[in-house]
Amino acid sequence: MLQASPAPTTAEGRSQEFRPVTGGPTQTSSAEALLITAYVLMWAILMGFLFATFRRQAAVDKRLGELERALPKRPDA
Amino acid sequence: MRSRGLIVGVWAVTALTFFALILFVFLKVPEAQPQAGGLAQKIFYFHVPAAYALYLCGGVCFIGSALYLAGPTDARDAWAKAGAECASAFGGMVMVSGPLWAKKAWGVYWTWDPRLTSLLLSILIYVAIVLVRNFMGSGDAERKFAAAFGILGTAVLPIVHFSVQLWGGNHPRVLKANGGEGIKDPAMIQALLGGFFAMTLLAALLLTLRANLAISQARLVRAEELAPDTNG
Numbered sequence: 001m002l003q004a005s006p007a008p009t010t011a012e013g014r015s016q017e018f019r020p021v022t023g024g025p026t027q028t029s030s031a032e033a034l035l036i037t038a039y040v041l042m043w044a045i046l047m048g049f050l051f052a053t054f055r056r057q058a059a060v061d062k063r064l065g066e067l068e069r070a071l072p073k074r075p076d077a
Numbered sequence: 078m079r080s081r082g083l084i085v086g087v088w089a090v091t092a093l094t095f096f097a098l099i100l101f102v103f104l105k106v107p108e109a110q111p112q113a114g115g116l117a118q119k120i121f122y123f124h125v126p127a128a129y130a131l132y133l134c135g136g137v138c139f140i141g142s143a144l145y146l147a148g149p150t151d152a153r154d155a156w157a158k159a160g161a162e163c164a165s166a167f168g169g170m171v172m173v174s175g176p177l178w179a180k181k182a183w184g185v186y187w188t189w190d191p192r193l194t195s196l197l198l199s200i201l202i203y204v205a206i207v208l209v210r211n212f213m214g215s216g217d218a219e220r221k222f223a224a225a226f227g228i229l230g231t232a233v234l235p236i237v238h239f240s241v242q243l244w245g246g247n248h249p250r251v252l253k254a255n256g257g258e259g260i261k262d263p264a265m266i267q268a269l270l271g272g273f274f275a276m277t278l279l280a281a282l283l284l285t286l287r288a289n290l291a292i293s294q295a296r297l298v299r300a301e302e303l304a305p306d307t308n309g
Contacts (some may be wrong), residue, residue, distance in 0.1 A: 029180050031116035038120045038177040042127070042170045049166040053286050060293045067300040
């Protein structure tokens with residue numbers, strides 16, 4: 001059970017004093033949460049990169065198609 | 078048509094490899110000691126291969142850039158550009174996964190360790206190349222400027238790699254343990270090798286996609302020069 005003396009109520013109090021507590025949490029970050037966050041972010045970067053690539057390729061292909069149709073046909077073509 | 082089938086096949090193998098690897102890492106690979114991050118150490122099996130993929134893409138950027146400076150062609154420029162873009166993407170993966178592991182193992186997300194600092198510098202160089210190419214156009218001067226930057230970015234990579242041996246720091250060196258035991262568990266080694274294999278396939282695919290895109294963009298620029306009245 002966390003035991004603490006009354007917490008300071010003002011911003012000045014929080015920035016100018018630290019009060020000891022006993023029985024506080026020994027771990028500040030969960031390994032599971034960090035692991036899952038890392039995997040999710042890595043896959044999000046990869047998927048975002050792939051999505052941007054396919055989208056841009058489709059836009060370039062579309063514009064190239066329009067230009068190729070608009071260009072006058074060469075007599076030898 | 079045949080090359081399209083080959084690419085689809087490589088995509089399928091890559092996706093299956095990643096799927097199998099994730100299952101293997103979560104179900105079979107044992108948790109590391111608490112000082113190494115405990116469960117969070119499992120980030121390592123994708124973090125280290127992503128860093129290796131960054132080196133691969135940096136190498137492609139270096140070769141493409143050097144060849145472009147020696148004799149400019151659209152294809153050489155496309156591979157240099159693709160290398161820098163993929164190196165930035167893999168750099169992003171390394172930079173988000175590493176600090177999350179560090180938070181558990183070191184208690185902080187970031188420290189100005191020689192490996193972390195030199196890697197950040199290298200990634201920023203690749204990001205600078207991407208920004209230059211996206212926002213300053215694709216003229217010959219911009220391409221040459223980016224190529225020079227591509228050579229510089231990859232020249233930093235050996236410094237990144239050997240920074241731990243040269244200057245120490247907090248970053249682990251389990252792959253070539255210096256005084257420690259390295260990786261002892263066979264499942265951990267298998268997972269890491271699987272990660273290297275999967276990231277090699279992924280890097281090859283991404284590089285091919287981005288190089289094809291860059292070549293198409295160069296074709297588009299030339300086609301627009303020939304048909305200026307079709308804009309819009």
